[in-house]
Amino acid sequence: MEPRTLAKAATSGRTITVFGGTGFLGNRIVRHLRHREFSVRIASRHPDGGYSQSCPENPQLQSVEANIHDERSVADALVGAYGVINAVSLYRERGLETFHSVHVESAQRVAAQAHRAGVERLVHVSGIGADAASPSCYIRKRGxxxxxxxxxxxxxxxxxxxxxxGPDDAFLNTILKLLRLPIYPMFGRGRTRLQPAYVEDVAEAVARIMERAETYPTVFEFGGPTPYSYEQLLRAIAHQAGLAPLLIPMPFAIWHALASASEILPRSPLTRNQVELMRIDSVPSPEMPGFAELGISPHSIEEILQRMLSNRG
Known part of the structure:
Protein backbone atom coordinates (compact mmCIF):
# COMPACT_ATOMS: atom_id res chain seq x y z
CA MET A 1 0.00 0.00 0.00
CA GLU A 2 1.12 3.57 -0.71
CA PRO A 3 1.83 5.77 2.39
CA ARG A 4 -1.20 7.97 1.67
CA THR A 5 -3.42 4.92 1.24
CA LEU A 6 -2.15 3.51 4.53
CA ALA A 7 -2.82 6.81 6.27
CA LYS A 8 -6.36 6.99 4.95
CA ALA A 9 -6.99 3.41 6.00
CA ALA A 10 -5.83 4.29 9.51
CA THR A 11 -8.09 7.37 9.76
CA SER A 12 -11.19 5.90 8.12
CA GLY A 13 -14.01 5.60 10.61
CA ARG A 14 -12.32 7.71 13.28
CA THR A 15 -14.51 10.59 14.35
CA ILE A 16 -13.07 14.04 15.02
CA THR A 17 -15.26 16.60 16.79
CA VAL A 18 -14.45 20.15 15.68
CA PHE A 19 -15.66 22.93 17.95
CA GLY A 20 -15.87 26.12 15.91
CA GLY A 21 -16.07 24.07 12.73
CA THR A 22 -18.06 26.74 10.89
CA GLY A 23 -15.52 29.52 11.49
CA PHE A 24 -12.81 31.03 9.31
CA LEU A 25 -10.23 28.38 10.26
CA GLY A 26 -12.61 25.69 11.49
CA ASN A 27 -14.50 25.13 8.23
CA ARG A 28 -11.19 24.62 6.43
CA ILE A 29 -9.99 22.18 9.09
CA VAL A 30 -13.18 20.18 8.47
CA ARG A 31 -12.46 20.01 4.74
CA HIS A 32 -8.84 18.91 5.24
CA LEU A 33 -9.91 16.23 7.73
CA ARG A 34 -12.49 14.89 5.29
CA HIS A 35 -9.79 14.75 2.61
CA ARG A 36 -8.01 12.33 4.93
CA GLU A 37 -11.23 10.32 5.32
CA PHE A 38 -11.79 11.14 8.97
CA SER A 39 -15.43 11.23 10.00
CA VAL A 40 -16.10 14.77 11.17
CA ARG A 41 -18.61 16.07 13.68
CA ILE A 42 -19.01 19.84 13.48
CA ALA A 43 -20.01 21.18 16.90
CA SER A 44 -21.40 24.68 16.73
CA ARG A 45 -24.14 26.88 18.16
CA HIS A 46 -25.17 27.50 14.55
CA PRO A 47 -24.82 24.06 12.89
CA ASP A 48 -26.13 25.30 9.54
CA GLY A 49 -23.25 27.76 9.16
CA GLY A 50 -21.61 26.49 6.02
CA TYR A 51 -22.58 22.82 6.23
CA SER A 52 -25.89 20.99 5.97
CA GLN A 53 -27.11 18.76 8.77
CA SER A 54 -26.01 15.14 8.70
CA CYS A 55 -27.85 13.13 6.09
CA PRO A 56 -27.77 9.63 4.55
CA GLU A 57 -25.90 10.97 1.50
CA ASN A 58 -23.02 12.20 3.68
CA PRO A 59 -22.81 10.02 6.79
CA GLN A 60 -19.16 10.93 7.44
CA LEU A 61 -19.95 14.62 8.00
CA GLN A 62 -22.32 15.54 10.81
CA SER A 63 -23.40 18.89 12.22
CA VAL A 64 -24.52 19.03 15.83
CA GLU A 65 -25.70 21.92 17.94
CA ALA A 66 -23.30 22.52 20.81
CA ASN A 67 -22.56 25.34 23.24
CA ILE A 68 -19.00 25.38 24.59
CA HIS A 69 -20.28 27.24 27.67
CA ASP A 70 -22.43 24.24 28.64
CA GLU A 71 -20.81 21.12 30.09
CA ARG A 72 -23.52 18.67 29.01
CA SER A 73 -23.59 20.10 25.50
CA VAL A 74 -19.82 19.66 25.17
CA ALA A 75 -19.96 16.12 26.58
CA ASP A 76 -22.68 15.10 24.11
CA ALA A 77 -20.63 16.38 21.17
CA LEU A 78 -17.69 14.20 22.23
CA VAL A 79 -19.46 10.85 22.56
CA GLY A 80 -17.49 8.23 20.63
CA ALA A 81 -14.94 10.71 19.27
CA TYR A 82 -11.33 9.69 18.59
CA GLY A 83 -10.12 13.27 18.56
CA VAL A 84 -11.24 16.82 19.22
CA ILE A 85 -10.14 20.17 17.82
CA ASN A 86 -11.03 23.38 19.63
CA ALA A 87 -10.95 26.10 16.97
CA VAL A 88 -13.28 28.49 18.82
CA SER A 89 -11.90 32.01 19.12
CA LEU A 90 -13.07 35.45 20.13
CA TYR A 91 -11.50 38.68 18.90
CA ARG A 92 -13.98 41.14 20.37
CA GLU A 93 -15.75 40.82 23.70
CA ARG A 94 -19.56 41.08 23.64
CA GLY A 95 -21.60 40.87 26.83
CA LEU A 96 -21.14 37.45 28.42
CA GLU A 97 -18.78 36.42 25.61
CA THR A 98 -15.44 37.47 27.12
CA PHE A 99 -11.86 36.43 26.45
CA HIS A 100 -11.87 34.65 29.80
CA SER A 101 -15.16 32.79 29.23
CA VAL A 102 -14.14 31.61 25.74
CA HIS A 103 -10.36 31.21 25.80
CA VAL A 104 -10.00 29.96 29.39
CA GLU A 105 -13.22 28.57 30.86
CA SER A 106 -14.60 27.00 27.67
CA ALA A 107 -11.20 25.71 26.59
CA GLN A 108 -10.81 24.05 29.97
CA ARG A 109 -14.35 22.61 29.69
CA VAL A 110 -13.62 21.05 26.29
CA ALA A 111 -10.33 19.56 27.52
CA ALA A 112 -11.86 18.19 30.73
CA GLN A 113 -14.78 16.58 28.92
CA ALA A 114 -12.45 15.17 26.25
CA HIS A 115 -10.31 13.54 28.93
CA ARG A 116 -13.42 12.18 30.67
CA ALA A 117 -14.75 10.76 27.38
CA GLY A 118 -11.51 8.92 26.64
CA VAL A 119 -10.68 11.04 23.58
CA GLU A 120 -7.21 10.07 22.34
CA ARG A 121 -6.07 13.32 20.73
CA LEU A 122 -6.81 16.97 21.40
CA VAL A 123 -5.64 19.94 19.34
CA HIS A 124 -6.16 23.33 20.96
CA VAL A 125 -5.89 26.36 18.65
CA SER A 126 -4.29 29.32 20.43
CA GLY A 127 -2.21 32.14 18.95
CA ILE A 128 1.34 33.40 18.51
CA GLY A 129 2.67 35.10 21.62
CA ALA A 130 0.14 33.52 24.01
CA ASP A 131 1.45 34.46 27.45
CA ALA A 132 -0.33 34.26 30.80
CA ALA A 133 1.82 37.16 32.03
CA SER A 134 1.06 39.51 29.12
CA PRO A 135 -0.40 42.99 29.82
CA SER A 136 -2.71 42.44 26.82
CA CYS A 137 -5.96 40.85 28.02
CA TYR A 138 -6.40 38.89 24.78
CA ILE A 139 -2.88 37.43 24.82
CA ARG A 140 -2.99 36.82 28.57
CA LYS A 141 -6.22 34.83 28.31
CA ARG A 142 -4.80 32.85 25.39
CA GLY A 143 -1.86 31.91 27.63
CA GLY A 166 -7.32 34.12 3.07
CA PRO A 167 -9.82 35.18 0.40
CA ASP A 168 -12.64 35.78 2.89
CA ASP A 169 -10.60 37.10 5.82
CA ALA A 170 -11.02 40.27 7.87
CA PHE A 171 -7.29 41.03 7.78
CA LEU A 172 -6.04 41.19 4.21
CA ASN A 173 -9.36 42.41 2.78
CA THR A 174 -9.55 45.26 5.29
CA ILE A 175 -5.98 46.33 4.51
CA LEU A 176 -6.71 46.24 0.78
CA LYS A 177 -9.80 48.38 1.24
CA LEU A 178 -7.94 50.98 3.31
CA LEU A 179 -4.93 51.04 0.99
CA ARG A 180 -7.21 52.35 -1.76
CA LEU A 181 -7.50 55.59 0.20
CA PRO A 182 -4.98 58.30 -0.69
CA ILE A 183 -3.59 58.31 2.88
CA TYR A 184 -3.14 55.27 5.11
CA PRO A 185 -2.50 55.97 8.82
CA MET A 186 -0.20 53.29 10.23
CA PHE A 187 -0.17 51.91 13.74
CA GLY A 188 2.80 53.67 15.31
CA ARG A 189 5.80 53.90 13.01
CA GLY A 190 4.96 50.61 11.31
CA ARG A 191 7.73 48.65 13.02
CA THR A 192 5.67 45.86 14.56
CA ARG A 193 6.83 42.54 13.10
CA LEU A 194 4.28 40.25 11.43
CA GLN A 195 4.53 36.89 9.66
CA PRO A 196 0.99 36.18 8.39
CA ALA A 197 0.03 32.55 7.74
CA TYR A 198 -2.27 31.33 4.97
CA VAL A 199 -5.36 29.86 6.62
CA GLU A 200 -5.37 26.79 4.33
CA ASP A 201 -1.80 25.99 5.40
CA VAL A 202 -2.81 26.17 9.06
CA ALA A 203 -5.83 23.92 8.44
CA GLU A 204 -3.62 21.41 6.62
CA ALA A 205 -1.18 21.46 9.53
CA VAL A 206 -3.94 20.70 12.04
CA ALA A 207 -5.16 17.79 9.91
CA ARG A 208 -1.63 16.39 9.71
CA ILE A 209 -1.26 16.63 13.49
CA MET A 210 -4.42 14.56 13.82
CA GLU A 211 -3.08 12.02 11.35
CA ARG A 212 0.55 11.66 12.50
CA ALA A 213 1.61 8.72 14.62
CA GLU A 214 3.51 10.72 17.25
CA THR A 215 1.49 11.35 20.40
CA TYR A 216 3.85 13.34 22.63
CA PRO A 217 2.42 16.81 23.38
CA THR A 218 3.91 19.59 21.28
CA VAL A 219 3.39 23.30 20.76
CA PHE A 220 3.48 24.29 17.09
CA GLU A 221 3.88 27.88 15.89
CA PHE A 222 2.86 28.68 12.33
CA GLY A 223 3.87 31.70 10.28
CA GLY A 224 4.23 32.39 6.57
CA PRO A 225 7.53 32.20 4.66
CA THR A 226 8.41 35.88 5.16
CA PRO A 227 8.61 38.11 8.25
CA TYR A 228 7.69 41.77 7.63
CA SER A 229 7.55 44.96 9.55
CA TYR A 230 4.00 46.35 9.45
CA GLU A 231 5.14 49.03 7.00
CA GLN A 232 6.89 46.46 4.77
CA LEU A 233 3.75 44.35 4.73
CA LEU A 234 1.58 47.30 3.71
CA ARG A 235 3.98 48.23 0.92
CA ALA A 236 4.13 44.62 -0.34
CA ILE A 237 0.32 44.39 -0.46
CA ALA A 238 0.00 47.82 -2.09
CA HIS A 239 2.59 46.93 -4.73
CA GLN A 240 0.83 43.64 -5.55
CA ALA A 241 -2.49 45.49 -5.92
CA GLY A 242 -0.99 48.31 -8.00
CA LEU A 243 -1.65 50.93 -5.31
CA ALA A 244 0.54 53.75 -4.04
CA PRO A 245 -0.99 55.26 -0.89
CA LEU A 246 0.85 57.66 1.37
CA LEU A 247 1.69 55.78 4.57
CA ILE A 248 1.54 58.12 7.57
CA PRO A 249 2.80 57.10 11.05
CA MET A 250 0.22 57.70 13.79
CA PRO A 251 1.16 57.41 17.49
CA PHE A 252 -0.44 54.58 19.43
CA ALA A 253 -1.76 57.12 21.95
CA ILE A 254 -4.01 58.56 19.25
CA TRP A 255 -5.16 55.08 18.20
CA HIS A 256 -6.03 54.29 21.83
CA ALA A 257 -8.09 57.49 22.08
CA LEU A 258 -9.92 56.69 18.83
CA ALA A 259 -10.57 53.13 20.00
CA SER A 260 -11.93 54.32 23.36
CA ALA A 261 -14.39 56.58 21.58
CA SER A 262 -15.25 53.86 19.06
CA GLU A 263 -16.12 51.33 21.76
CA ILE A 264 -19.16 53.41 22.71
CA LEU A 265 -20.76 52.46 19.38
CA PRO A 266 -22.98 49.34 19.17
CA ARG A 267 -20.74 47.80 16.47
CA SER A 268 -17.32 49.23 17.25
CA PRO A 269 -15.00 49.21 14.21
CA LEU A 270 -11.95 49.44 16.47
CA THR A 271 -11.21 48.36 20.03
CA ARG A 272 -8.40 49.15 22.46
CA ASN A 273 -7.53 45.47 22.49
CA GLN A 274 -6.98 45.50 18.71
CA VAL A 275 -4.73 48.54 19.04
CA GLU A 276 -2.75 46.84 21.80
CA LEU A 277 -2.25 43.76 19.63
CA MET A 278 -0.68 45.91 16.92
CA ARG A 279 2.09 46.86 19.36
CA ILE A 280 3.14 43.23 19.79
CA ASP A 281 5.24 41.25 17.31
CA SER A 282 3.42 38.25 15.80
CA VAL A 283 6.18 35.98 14.46
CA PRO A 284 6.86 32.31 15.26
CA SER A 285 9.87 31.47 17.41
CA PRO A 286 12.66 29.74 15.44
CA GLU A 287 13.01 27.39 18.40
CA MET A 288 9.45 26.06 18.07
CA PRO A 289 8.32 23.37 15.59
CA GLY A 290 6.19 24.69 12.76
CA PHE A 291 5.18 24.01 9.17
CA ALA A 292 8.54 22.45 8.25
CA GLU A 293 8.19 19.70 10.86
CA LEU A 294 4.89 18.72 9.24
CA GLY A 295 6.26 18.77 5.70
CA ILE A 296 4.38 21.92 4.66
CA SER A 297 5.82 24.73 2.52
CA PRO A 298 3.72 27.76 3.47
CA HIS A 299 2.23 30.04 0.81
CA SER A 300 3.29 33.68 0.68
CA ILE A 301 0.82 36.49 1.11
CA GLU A 302 1.84 37.84 -2.32
CA GLU A 303 0.98 34.54 -4.02
CA ILE A 304 -2.47 34.32 -2.45
CA LEU A 305 -3.17 38.01 -2.99
CA GLN A 306 -2.35 37.62 -6.67
CA ARG A 307 -4.91 34.81 -6.92
CA MET A 308 -7.50 36.89 -5.07
CA LEU A 309 -7.01 39.87 -7.36
CA SER A 310 -7.09 37.68 -10.49
CA ASN A 311 -10.38 36.10 -9.40
CA ARG A 312 -11.89 39.54 -8.81
CA GLY A 313 -10.71 40.77 -12.17
Whole structure:
Protein backbone atom coordinates (compact mmCIF):
# COMPACT_ATOMS: atom_id res chain seq x y z
CA MET A 1 0.00 0.00 0.00
CA GLU A 2 1.12 3.57 -0.71
CA PRO A 3 1.83 5.77 2.39
CA ARG A 4 -1.20 7.97 1.67
CA THR A 5 -3.42 4.92 1.24
CA LEU A 6 -2.15 3.51 4.53
CA ALA A 7 -2.82 6.81 6.27
CA LYS A 8 -6.36 6.99 4.95
CA ALA A 9 -6.99 3.41 6.00
CA ALA A 10 -5.83 4.29 9.51
CA THR A 11 -8.09 7.37 9.76
CA SER A 12 -11.19 5.90 8.12
CA GLY A 13 -14.01 5.60 10.61
CA ARG A 14 -12.32 7.71 13.28
CA THR A 15 -14.51 10.59 14.35
CA ILE A 16 -13.07 14.04 15.02
CA THR A 17 -15.26 16.60 16.79
CA VAL A 18 -14.45 20.15 15.68
CA PHE A 19 -15.66 22.93 17.95
CA GLY A 20 -15.87 26.12 15.91
CA GLY A 21 -16.07 24.07 12.73
CA THR A 22 -18.06 26.74 10.89
CA GLY A 23 -15.52 29.52 11.49
CA PHE A 24 -12.81 31.03 9.31
CA LEU A 25 -10.23 28.38 10.26
CA GLY A 26 -12.61 25.69 11.49
CA ASN A 27 -14.50 25.13 8.23
CA ARG A 28 -11.19 24.62 6.43
CA ILE A 29 -9.99 22.18 9.09
CA VAL A 30 -13.18 20.18 8.47
CA ARG A 31 -12.46 20.01 4.74
CA HIS A 32 -8.84 18.91 5.24
CA LEU A 33 -9.91 16.23 7.73
CA ARG A 34 -12.49 14.89 5.29
CA HIS A 35 -9.79 14.75 2.61
CA ARG A 36 -8.01 12.33 4.93
CA GLU A 37 -11.23 10.32 5.32
CA PHE A 38 -11.79 11.14 8.97
CA SER A 39 -15.43 11.23 10.00
CA VAL A 40 -16.10 14.77 11.17
CA ARG A 41 -18.61 16.07 13.68
CA ILE A 42 -19.01 19.84 13.48
CA ALA A 43 -20.01 21.18 16.90
CA SER A 44 -21.40 24.68 16.73
CA ARG A 45 -24.14 26.88 18.16
CA HIS A 46 -25.17 27.50 14.55
CA PRO A 47 -24.82 24.06 12.89
CA ASP A 48 -26.13 25.30 9.54
CA GLY A 49 -23.25 27.76 9.16
CA GLY A 50 -21.61 26.49 6.02
CA TYR A 51 -22.58 22.82 6.23
CA SER A 52 -25.89 20.99 5.97
CA GLN A 53 -27.11 18.76 8.77
CA SER A 54 -26.01 15.14 8.70
CA CYS A 55 -27.85 13.13 6.09
CA PRO A 56 -27.77 9.63 4.55
CA GLU A 57 -25.90 10.97 1.50
CA ASN A 58 -23.02 12.20 3.68
CA PRO A 59 -22.81 10.02 6.79
CA GLN A 60 -19.16 10.93 7.44
CA LEU A 61 -19.95 14.62 8.00
CA GLN A 62 -22.32 15.54 10.81
CA SER A 63 -23.40 18.89 12.22
CA VAL A 64 -24.52 19.03 15.83
CA GLU A 65 -25.70 21.92 17.94
CA ALA A 66 -23.30 22.52 20.81
CA ASN A 67 -22.56 25.34 23.24
CA ILE A 68 -19.00 25.38 24.59
CA HIS A 69 -20.28 27.24 27.67
CA ASP A 70 -22.43 24.24 28.64
CA GLU A 71 -20.81 21.12 30.09
CA ARG A 72 -23.52 18.67 29.01
CA SER A 73 -23.59 20.10 25.50
CA VAL A 74 -19.82 19.66 25.17
CA ALA A 75 -19.96 16.12 26.58
CA ASP A 76 -22.68 15.10 24.11
CA ALA A 77 -20.63 16.38 21.17
CA LEU A 78 -17.69 14.20 22.23
CA VAL A 79 -19.46 10.85 22.56
CA GLY A 80 -17.49 8.23 20.63
CA ALA A 81 -14.94 10.71 19.27
CA TYR A 82 -11.33 9.69 18.59
CA GLY A 83 -10.12 13.27 18.56
CA VAL A 84 -11.24 16.82 19.22
CA ILE A 85 -10.14 20.17 17.82
CA ASN A 86 -11.03 23.38 19.63
CA ALA A 87 -10.95 26.10 16.97
CA VAL A 88 -13.28 28.49 18.82
CA SER A 89 -11.90 32.01 19.12
CA LEU A 90 -13.07 35.45 20.13
CA TYR A 91 -11.50 38.68 18.90
CA ARG A 92 -13.98 41.14 20.37
CA GLU A 93 -15.75 40.82 23.70
CA ARG A 94 -19.56 41.08 23.64
CA GLY A 95 -21.60 40.87 26.83
CA LEU A 96 -21.14 37.45 28.42
CA GLU A 97 -18.78 36.42 25.61
CA THR A 98 -15.44 37.47 27.12
CA PHE A 99 -11.86 36.43 26.45
CA HIS A 100 -11.87 34.65 29.80
CA SER A 101 -15.16 32.79 29.23
CA VAL A 102 -14.14 31.61 25.74
CA HIS A 103 -10.36 31.21 25.80
CA VAL A 104 -10.00 29.96 29.39
CA GLU A 105 -13.22 28.57 30.86
CA SER A 106 -14.60 27.00 27.67
CA ALA A 107 -11.20 25.71 26.59
CA GLN A 108 -10.81 24.05 29.97
CA ARG A 109 -14.35 22.61 29.69
CA VAL A 110 -13.62 21.05 26.29
CA ALA A 111 -10.33 19.56 27.52
CA ALA A 112 -11.86 18.19 30.73
CA GLN A 113 -14.78 16.58 28.92
CA ALA A 114 -12.45 15.17 26.25
CA HIS A 115 -10.31 13.54 28.93
CA ARG A 116 -13.42 12.18 30.67
CA ALA A 117 -14.75 10.76 27.38
CA GLY A 118 -11.51 8.92 26.64
CA VAL A 119 -10.68 11.04 23.58
CA GLU A 120 -7.21 10.07 22.34
CA ARG A 121 -6.07 13.32 20.73
CA LEU A 122 -6.81 16.97 21.40
CA VAL A 123 -5.64 19.94 19.34
CA HIS A 124 -6.16 23.33 20.96
CA VAL A 125 -5.89 26.36 18.65
CA SER A 126 -4.29 29.32 20.43
CA GLY A 127 -2.21 32.14 18.95
CA ILE A 128 1.34 33.40 18.51
CA GLY A 129 2.67 35.10 21.62
CA ALA A 130 0.14 33.52 24.01
CA ASP A 131 1.45 34.46 27.45
CA ALA A 132 -0.33 34.26 30.80
CA ALA A 133 1.82 37.16 32.03
CA SER A 134 1.06 39.51 29.12
CA PRO A 135 -0.40 42.99 29.82
CA SER A 136 -2.71 42.44 26.82
CA CYS A 137 -5.96 40.85 28.02
CA TYR A 138 -6.40 38.89 24.78
CA ILE A 139 -2.88 37.43 24.82
CA ARG A 140 -2.99 36.82 28.57
CA LYS A 141 -6.22 34.83 28.31
CA ARG A 142 -4.80 32.85 25.39
CA GLY A 143 -1.86 31.91 27.63
CA UNK A 144 -4.12 31.06 30.57
CA UNK A 145 -6.23 28.98 28.23
CA UNK A 146 -3.25 26.89 27.16
CA UNK A 147 -2.39 26.27 30.82
CA UNK A 148 -5.99 25.31 31.62
CA UNK A 149 -6.10 22.86 28.69
CA UNK A 150 -2.83 21.18 29.67
CA UNK A 151 -4.02 20.88 33.28
CA UNK A 152 -7.03 18.85 32.11
CA UNK A 153 -5.51 17.03 29.10
CA UNK A 154 -1.76 16.67 29.57
CA UNK A 155 -1.11 15.28 26.07
CA UNK A 156 -2.87 18.10 24.22
CA UNK A 157 -1.28 19.57 21.10
CA UNK A 158 -1.26 23.37 21.04
CA UNK A 159 -1.33 25.24 17.73
CA UNK A 160 -0.32 28.89 17.63
CA UNK A 161 -0.88 30.53 14.23
CA UNK A 162 0.28 34.04 13.43
CA UNK A 163 -2.41 36.34 12.07
CA UNK A 164 -4.14 34.34 9.31
CA UNK A 165 -5.16 35.51 5.85
CA GLY A 166 -7.32 34.12 3.07
CA PRO A 167 -9.82 35.18 0.40
CA ASP A 168 -12.64 35.78 2.89
CA ASP A 169 -10.60 37.10 5.82
CA ALA A 170 -11.02 40.27 7.87
CA PHE A 171 -7.29 41.03 7.78
CA LEU A 172 -6.04 41.19 4.21
CA ASN A 173 -9.36 42.41 2.78
CA THR A 174 -9.55 45.26 5.29
CA ILE A 175 -5.98 46.33 4.51
CA LEU A 176 -6.71 46.24 0.78
CA LYS A 177 -9.80 48.38 1.24
CA LEU A 178 -7.94 50.98 3.31
CA LEU A 179 -4.93 51.04 0.99
CA ARG A 180 -7.21 52.35 -1.76
CA LEU A 181 -7.50 55.59 0.20
CA PRO A 182 -4.98 58.30 -0.69
CA ILE A 183 -3.59 58.31 2.88
CA TYR A 184 -3.14 55.27 5.11
CA PRO A 185 -2.50 55.97 8.82
CA MET A 186 -0.20 53.29 10.23
CA PHE A 187 -0.17 51.91 13.74
CA GLY A 188 2.80 53.67 15.31
CA ARG A 189 5.80 53.90 13.01
CA GLY A 190 4.96 50.61 11.31
CA ARG A 191 7.73 48.65 13.02
CA THR A 192 5.67 45.86 14.56
CA ARG A 193 6.83 42.54 13.10
CA LEU A 194 4.28 40.25 11.43
CA GLN A 195 4.53 36.89 9.66
CA PRO A 196 0.99 36.18 8.39
CA ALA A 197 0.03 32.55 7.74
CA TYR A 198 -2.27 31.33 4.97
CA VAL A 199 -5.36 29.86 6.62
CA GLU A 200 -5.37 26.79 4.33
CA ASP A 201 -1.80 25.99 5.40
CA VAL A 202 -2.81 26.17 9.06
CA ALA A 203 -5.83 23.92 8.44
CA GLU A 204 -3.62 21.41 6.62
CA ALA A 205 -1.18 21.46 9.53
CA VAL A 206 -3.94 20.70 12.04
CA ALA A 207 -5.16 17.79 9.91
CA ARG A 208 -1.63 16.39 9.71
CA ILE A 209 -1.26 16.63 13.49
CA MET A 210 -4.42 14.56 13.82
CA GLU A 211 -3.08 12.02 11.35
CA ARG A 212 0.55 11.66 12.50
CA ALA A 213 1.61 8.72 14.62
CA GLU A 214 3.51 10.72 17.25
CA THR A 215 1.49 11.35 20.40
CA TYR A 216 3.85 13.34 22.63
CA PRO A 217 2.42 16.81 23.38
CA THR A 218 3.91 19.59 21.28
CA VAL A 219 3.39 23.30 20.76
CA PHE A 220 3.48 24.29 17.09
CA GLU A 221 3.88 27.88 15.89
CA PHE A 222 2.86 28.68 12.33
CA GLY A 223 3.87 31.70 10.28
CA GLY A 224 4.23 32.39 6.57
CA PRO A 225 7.53 32.20 4.66
CA THR A 226 8.41 35.88 5.16
CA PRO A 227 8.61 38.11 8.25
CA TYR A 228 7.69 41.77 7.63
CA SER A 229 7.55 44.96 9.55
CA TYR A 230 4.00 46.35 9.45
CA GLU A 231 5.14 49.03 7.00
CA GLN A 232 6.89 46.46 4.77
CA LEU A 233 3.75 44.35 4.73
CA LEU A 234 1.58 47.30 3.71
CA ARG A 235 3.98 48.23 0.92
CA ALA A 236 4.13 44.62 -0.34
CA ILE A 237 0.32 44.39 -0.46
CA ALA A 238 0.00 47.82 -2.09
CA HIS A 239 2.59 46.93 -4.73
CA GLN A 240 0.83 43.64 -5.55
CA ALA A 241 -2.49 45.49 -5.92
CA GLY A 242 -0.99 48.31 -8.00
CA LEU A 243 -1.65 50.93 -5.31
CA ALA A 244 0.54 53.75 -4.04
CA PRO A 245 -0.99 55.26 -0.89
CA LEU A 246 0.85 57.66 1.37
CA LEU A 247 1.69 55.78 4.57
CA ILE A 248 1.54 58.12 7.57
CA PRO A 249 2.80 57.10 11.05
CA MET A 250 0.22 57.70 13.79
CA PRO A 251 1.16 57.41 17.49
CA PHE A 252 -0.44 54.58 19.43
CA ALA A 253 -1.76 57.12 21.95
CA ILE A 254 -4.01 58.56 19.25
CA TRP A 255 -5.16 55.08 18.20
CA HIS A 256 -6.03 54.29 21.83
CA ALA A 257 -8.09 57.49 22.08
CA LEU A 258 -9.92 56.69 18.83
CA ALA A 259 -10.57 53.13 20.00
CA SER A 260 -11.93 54.32 23.36
CA ALA A 261 -14.39 56.58 21.58
CA SER A 262 -15.25 53.86 19.06
CA GLU A 263 -16.12 51.33 21.76
CA ILE A 264 -19.16 53.41 22.71
CA LEU A 265 -20.76 52.46 19.38
CA PRO A 266 -22.98 49.34 19.17
CA ARG A 267 -20.74 47.80 16.47
CA SER A 268 -17.32 49.23 17.25
CA PRO A 269 -15.00 49.21 14.21
CA LEU A 270 -11.95 49.44 16.47
CA THR A 271 -11.21 48.36 20.03
CA ARG A 272 -8.40 49.15 22.46
CA ASN A 273 -7.53 45.47 22.49
CA GLN A 274 -6.98 45.50 18.71
CA VAL A 275 -4.73 48.54 19.04
CA GLU A 276 -2.75 46.84 21.80
CA LEU A 277 -2.25 43.76 19.63
CA MET A 278 -0.68 45.91 16.92
CA ARG A 279 2.09 46.86 19.36
CA ILE A 280 3.14 43.23 19.79
CA ASP A 281 5.24 41.25 17.31
CA SER A 282 3.42 38.25 15.80
CA VAL A 283 6.18 35.98 14.46
CA PRO A 284 6.86 32.31 15.26
CA SER A 285 9.87 31.47 17.41
CA PRO A 286 12.66 29.74 15.44
CA GLU A 287 13.01 27.39 18.40
CA MET A 288 9.45 26.06 18.07
CA PRO A 289 8.32 23.37 15.59
CA GLY A 290 6.19 24.69 12.76
CA PHE A 291 5.18 24.01 9.17
CA ALA A 292 8.54 22.45 8.25
CA GLU A 293 8.19 19.70 10.86
CA LEU A 294 4.89 18.72 9.24
CA GLY A 295 6.26 18.77 5.70
CA ILE A 296 4.38 21.92 4.66
CA SER A 297 5.82 24.73 2.52
CA PRO A 298 3.72 27.76 3.47
CA HIS A 299 2.23 30.04 0.81
CA SER A 300 3.29 33.68 0.68
CA ILE A 301 0.82 36.49 1.11
CA GLU A 302 1.84 37.84 -2.32
CA GLU A 303 0.98 34.54 -4.02
CA ILE A 304 -2.47 34.32 -2.45
CA LEU A 305 -3.17 38.01 -2.99
CA GLN A 306 -2.35 37.62 -6.67
CA ARG A 307 -4.91 34.81 -6.92
CA MET A 308 -7.50 36.89 -5.07
CA LEU A 309 -7.01 39.87 -7.36
CA SER A 310 -7.09 37.68 -10.49
CA ASN A 311 -10.38 36.10 -9.40
CA ARG A 312 -11.89 39.54 -8.81
CA GLY A 313 -10.71 40.77 -12.17
Missing amino acids: EGEQAVRAEFADAFVVRPAVMF
